[in-house]
Amino acid sequence: MFGLIIPLSLFTVAACLLIYLYFTKIYRKRRPGEAPVAKGHFLWGNGEEFNKNAVQFLLKCGKDLGDVFTIRLLNQCLTIVMDPHSYEAFSKEKNFDFNPIQEQVNWNVFSFVLKKPKAMVKIAGKTVRGPAMDKAMDNVTTEAGLSKNNNTSDMSKEWSEDGLRSLCRKTIFNAIFYTLFGREDNADFNPTIFCNEFEVYHKYFNYMWLGMPRSWFPAATKALGRLVLQPSSDELLCRDDASEYLKTMVAFMKSNDQNEMDIKAHNLVYLHVNYNTFKVAFWALYHILQQREGFQALRQEIDEILERKRQSNNPDEIILLDQADVEGMKTLDSICLEAFRVSSGVFMVRYVTEDTKFTTSEGKEHIFRKGDRAAIYPPAIHNNPEIFEDPEEYKHDRFKDKKFYRNGREIKNPILSFGSLCPGRRMAMLQLKWYMLAMVNRLDIELLPGEKAEYAVEYYGHEILPPRKDVNVRMRLRPNCRQVQLTV
């Protein structure tokens, strides 16, 4: 008798708990003025469709429900804005707050809290757009072995084979790493170890971000243990060759009594944002190798600008290009923007601090509920066939002298990979362009037959998607290529 009563009462308690959770945390009645709600599972909402293919799911919701609708991922409701014309109003809305989101990432993924986040972002913006950018650009080109007379590591005039991602790691990732931290001899603190551990850590990024405890993922805990083996803050501050940006942040955190672990965790966030440049560089190179016309068009543009800028007939002259030259190269610009369009995976999410009436560009009003999240999903906009013809195709000249429209009106910001808040946008773009220019100028490089890269869509939520696996290339130093240097 008692044997039956105990399981029965356990079952009743569990059922009551579920019903209680359902009605208090999940069940939700649409209020007047709120956006339509996408149908989903009564417990986990739209999680399944979202995980399967977030872009297709949101595009379908947009078709069925209009430009603004609410989805639920477990107990988190997100009201999504699909209209690219509303991006500016969305970014300016003061009740849509990014602060709780960055707190969630910093705490759940990197285990620290910034004591003065707003002041820090302000300084970050100033530093990264000022002299720190010039120094970072100078370093990154030298460190990548791509400037002046440097020989790109491991490369010779004879054809050799490597993975493309592996090549990007040896060039742009290493360059970014040394540009941030400077050089030192500690065996545990080098770009190879960091890139490997970052790869492991990133696998669990989305789970940790959503709040699952790190202890559930022993591999992530182990990777983090290696990633915090960094020089102390005092040591970093003494390094002449460490990034000005990093040093400014370290000094700011120290002056606000943040401890060594907080500072190391913040250094990892900085490496994490820069790691995006490495990921997007892979895609930009991959696509122009796959679509040779893109490669040829870029090489022609490079040869033309070098011909225009040379001062003599001396083949050994180092031809100087400045930032404006690089930023003015239209084929290069289009190749890079298109790489961002196709590889972007990020959500632009804000916490709704008050019930807020939001008006779309079409003049439609919706109430966003306090406590929900408001979001724009750039990949869904980047893959909308109403905006981009054949969105699944990479077209190297898609952005060359082109404008994009929706509902008959030109879109001011068709590429949203940096959200609205990223202070590193210009620097990251310039680093990517300079890297592409240097690689295509210096190397003959080809994909080996049959090599094809796929986006790892399970990483949706990361700023840039990684590839599922590396692809093999063959390469050699280009005979008689011009030497070029970026002046900063």
Ligand code: HEM
């Ligand atoms: C390819 C490279 C990069 C990509 C794709 C990228 C993307 C993003 C995105 C999507 C956000 C969220 C913005 C929003 O929701 O409005 C963000 C924020 C941020 N990014 Fe970047 N980023 C890149 C490089 C960098 C670099 C080089 C820096 C260096 C300074 C940087 C610093 C930051 C900071 C500090 C924030 C937080 C801003 C805040 O709290 O207000 N990013 N980035």
